[in-house]
Amino acid sequence: MRGRRLGISIILNIVITVAQLLGGVLSGSLALISDALHNLTDVVALSMSWMATRLRSVPCTPEKTFGYKRAELLAALVNGLILFAVSFFLILEAAERLSDPQSIDGAVLMILGGAAVIINGFCAWLLHADSRENLNMKSAYLHLVTDMATSMAVVIGGVVMLLYQVYWIDSVITILISFALMYFSAKLILDAVRIFMQFAPPDLDMFGMEEGVKSIDGIEGLHHVHVWQLSECEVHIEAHVALSEDLKVSEADRVLNEVEGYLRAEHNINHVTLRPEFRPRCSPELVITDPGEEHNHLEREDE
Secondary structure, three states: OHHHHHHHHHHHHHHHHHHHHHHHHHHOOHHHHHHHHHHHHHHHHHHHHHHHHHHHOOOOOOOOOOOOOOHHHHHHHHHHHHHHHHHHHHHHHHHHHHOOOOOOOHHHHHHHHHHHHHHHHHHHHHHHHHHOOOHHHHHHHHHHHHHHHHHHHHHHHHHHHHHHOOOOHHHHHHHHHHHHHHHHHHHHHHHHHHHHOOOOOOOOOHHHHHHHHHOOOOEEEEEEEEEEEEEOOEEEEEEEEEEOOOOOHHHHHHHHHHHHHHHHHHHOOOEEEEEEEEOOOOOOOOOOOOOOOOOOOHHHHHO
8 A cells, every 4th residue: 555655656746847847947947947856856755765665575584684674764864865965956056046037937837836736745645644654654755745845935936926026036935945855854864874873762761761670570680781773663672681580491581571561561662682691790780781892691601
C-alpha cells in the first residue's frame, strides 16, 4: 500500500514539474522555475523513497543480518542534502534577479502554481499517515508539504504581479521559501546522521533507565551499556546486568525477562541483549563504557 501511494505521488509530480518548467520559461518567472525544481526534487525524493521501501522488504541473509533496514534512512539523508543544495542555489539566483527584475506573466503563475498546490496537497495527504512512523516517508512528506507552501506563495506572487506589476516580489518569494526549505532539510539531515552515528534516541534518559532497572529485585546495576537506533522505529540495547545473587540459569532468565519487559514498556526499546553477571570485576555503577576501554571477562573466566 505504501509503495502504491508513493507511485501515484511520483507520477503526479512528474506531470506538474514538466508543466511548471515550461510555464516558467514562457512567463520568465524564477519563482515558477524554482517551484518546478522543487517538484523535480520531489520526483527524485519520492523515487528514492519508493526504492528504499522495496529494499526494506528484502529478506535478511547470513551476510546481511539486518537486511536493508537502513535503506530508507539513507534515502532520507540524500533527499535532505539535495533539498538543501537546491535551496541554496535558488537563493543565489534570486539575489541576482533583485537588482534586475524582469517582466513576468502573473496569470501563468496563478494557474500553474494553483495546480501544484492541489497536486502536492493531495500527495502529502496520501503519505501523511506513514510520515508519523518512518523517517524516509517523513522526508518524502516534507518535500511535498514544503513544495505545496512554495506553490501557494507563487500563486500569491502571481496575483500581486498581475494586479500591481511588482515583479521584484518573484525573487523575494523565492528567497523566503528557500530559507525555510534549508531549515527543514537541515533538521532532516541531522536526524539521519544522528541515527547513522548510532547515538541513543534523544528522548531517552539513560540514567533514569538505569535507576529503573536497579529497582527490579535482584539487580545491583548496569554497565557496558550501548543504546542505538538501527532505524527510525527500531531501538537496540546491549548491556551487562549485575545480579545481587548467584542464581541458576532459569532464575537469571526470569530476572532478565523482567528487565526486558521494563525496557520495552517504559523506554520503547524493542531489541534487547543482556548478559547476566554475579560480582563483576568492573564497577556495576559504570553505565557507559569508556571508548578506550577494552571490556571483557576473559581473564576472570580463565582463573
